Amino acid sequence: MKQILIIDDDEKLGKLLVQYLERYDMKVHVALTPSKGFELIKKIKPDLLILDVMLPEKDGFEICREIRAKSSIYGQLPILMLTAHAEVTDRIVGLELGADDYLPKPFEPRELVARIHNILRRSSDDNSVREIKPINGLEVDVSRREVKLDGDVLDLTTMEYELLILFMQFPNKTFTRDELMNRLRGIDAELFSRAVDTLVSRLRHKLKDTSKTPRFIKTVWGRGYTFVGEQI
Amino acid sequence: MKQILIIDDDEKLGKLLVQYLERYDMKVHVALTPSKGFELIKKIKPDLLILDVMLPEKDGFEICREIRAKSSIYGQLPILMLTAHAEVTDRIVGLELGADDYLPKPFEPRELVARIHNILRRSSDDNSVREIKPINGLEVDVSRREVKLDGDVLDLTTMEYELLILFMQFPNKTFTRDELMNRLRGIDAELFSRAVDTLVSRLRHKLKDTSKTPRFIKTVWGRGYTFVGEQI
DNA sequence: AATAAATGAAGCAAATACTTATCATCGACG
DNA sequence: CGTCGATGATAAGTATTTGCTTCATTTATT
Numbered sequence: 001m002k003q004i005l006i007i008d009d010d011e012k013l014g015k016l017l018v019q020y021l022e023r024y025d026m027k028v029h030v031a032l033t034p035s036k037g038f039e040l041i042k043k044i045k046p047d048l049l050i051l052d053v054m055l056p057e058k059d060g061f062e063i064c065r066e067i068r069a070k071s072s073i074y075g076q077l078p079i080l081m082l083t084a085h086a087e088v089t090d091r092i093v094g095l096e097l098g099a100d101d102y103l104p105k106p107f108e109p110r111e112l113v114a115r116i117h118n119i120l121r122r123s124s125d126d127n128s129v130r131e132i133k134p135i136n137g138l139e140v141d142v143s144r145r146e147v148k149l150d151g152d153v154l155d156l157t158t159m160e161y162e163l164l165i166l167f168m169q170f171p172n173k174t175f176t177r178d179e180l181m182n183r184l185r186g187i188d189a190e191l192f193s194r195a196v197d198t199l200v201s202r203l204r205h206k207l208k209d210t211s212k213t214p215r216f217i218k219t220v221w222g223r224g225y226t227f228v229g230e231q232i
Numbered sequence: 233m234k235q236i237l238i239i240d241d242d243e244k245l246g247k248l249l250v251q252y253l254e255r256y257d258m259k260v261h262v263a264l265t266p267s268k269g270f271e272l273i274k275k276i277k278p279d280l281l282i283l284d285v286m287l288p289e290k291d292g293f294e295i296c297r298e299i300r301a302k303s304s305i306y307g308q309l310p311i312l313m314l315t316a317h318a319e320v321t322d323r324i325v326g327l328e329l330g331a332d333d334y335l336p337k338p339f340e341p342r343e344l345v346a347r348i349h350n351i352l353r354r355s356s357d358d359n360s361v362r363e364i365k366p367i368n369g370l371e372v373d374v375s376r377r378e379v380k381l382d383g384d385v386l387d388l389t390t391m392e393y394e395l396l397i398l399f400m401q402f403p404n405k406t407f408t409r410d411e412l413m414n415r416l417r418g419i420d421a422e423l424f425s426r427a428v429d430t431l432v433s434r435l436r437h438k439l440k441d442t443s444k445t446p447r448f449i450k451t452v453w454g455r456g457y458t459f460v461g462e463q464i
Numbered sequence: 465a466a467t468a469a470a471t472g473a474a475g476c477a478a479a480t481a482c483t484t485a486t487c488a489t490c491g492a493c494g
Numbered sequence: 495c496g497t498c499g500a501t502g503a504t505a506a507g508t509a510t511t512t513g514c515t516t517c518a519t520t521t522a523t524t
Contacts, residue, residue: 465524466523466524467522467523467524468521468522468523468524469520469521469522469523470519470520470521470522471518471519471520471521472517472518472519472520473516473517473518473519474515474516474517474518475514475515475516476513476514476515476516477512477513477514477515478511478512478513478514479510479511479512479513480509480510480511480512481508481509481510481511482507482508482509482510483506483507483508483509484505484506484507484508485504485505485506485507486503486504486505486506487502487503487504487505488501488502488503488504489500489501489502489503490499490500490501490502491498491499491500491501492497492498492499492500493496493497493498493499494495494496494497494498
């Protein structure tokens, strides 16, 4: 779940976004003042900062400048600026200061979600081009979203694919069903469901794996599952 | 990483672009004067030249003319012109002199990125006699912009053609709708539309392809589309 | 060996995602 | 201006995925 921090003194807007973005698997935190904002940045380490230009204490531009100046502290925290009006000069100034995108108020929530996704995608494309080492005849090319088993391309669904790359990133780690669910679905996952079992079963099937003598996914009785890495 | 050279005496703008375009995998070099500019062209061999019209020594039009005249030296170096104001006459003159595009100041950075992508895409399509390998009965002659399916010439629209050659350059790569949109239409592509699906559907139709048992374009559920290459 | 607890997997239904026909819009061209 | 083709938007129609239920099977425990 993506953590998003909004610095905006409009309390109503904040609450609205908390609710609205929840549906998109984003946890929204609201800071009504810049000082509170800086505090929260350190505390929750958000994946994205949404900044209003009009703020008490100091304006959004200044905050943006400060964060960019102290990149050793804040890293390349993506910033989306909200401006009262879509003035081109504002945009130039904002982007010059290092904001990643802009959105003039009032905006459509969907538009905001779109821009957020754009920014997050850009910034996580760089980080998360995690290479996955081939294991025991299974190769995953993340950039192509291609999985090969002994040279043959496998046709996996989204969930199956996500599960597989999660497993392969941590070979030999035993995941509980909770962990898997949380990782794949978000925190809201139902604990009583046996969706994970079903998913594992389906993935096993496509991997031509069997629960009895597992080549890839081993059942750890009473605990969960393990993707076996290099062994024996 | 694409190398981009800017000839502009506005030092501030230069710095802004260096920072901004970095995020889009472009390395920006700045020359404050034309003479320095020509020097750098030879040195770094940029993939794109961004030219301000208003410059000391000689203006952007003259530089553009000179580069086009000495194409034996500079090749077909793509040029994007920046003009102080959106004057139509400026535009016409600039394009007649051989600039590839132009952008009036002040501009939105995203707009600039979109145009840069457009130009780079165009130029790499043309230049790179990167032949597209025939796949499964589909041949593309990029220089003639001709597509043959099992020997018969197909009549494709611009978008269909662009989509096809994008696919064929990366067989077996799964593209998300976002990627396709960004690549075909520029950065600011609209996200909430089935435009890509429609386009794919139309292309499929002309390729006599079917979504159920695809010969060329396979749907990757929950992710996007893949152009299937050689399969064994 | 008997029993309880946990897991595997098939089948079903709801949710989700894709396809495509049709209409609207826009720009090029005469 | 009016027409035409290309492209985008919409929405009804399909298809696929996924979660859940159920029951068979396996494992741990006594």
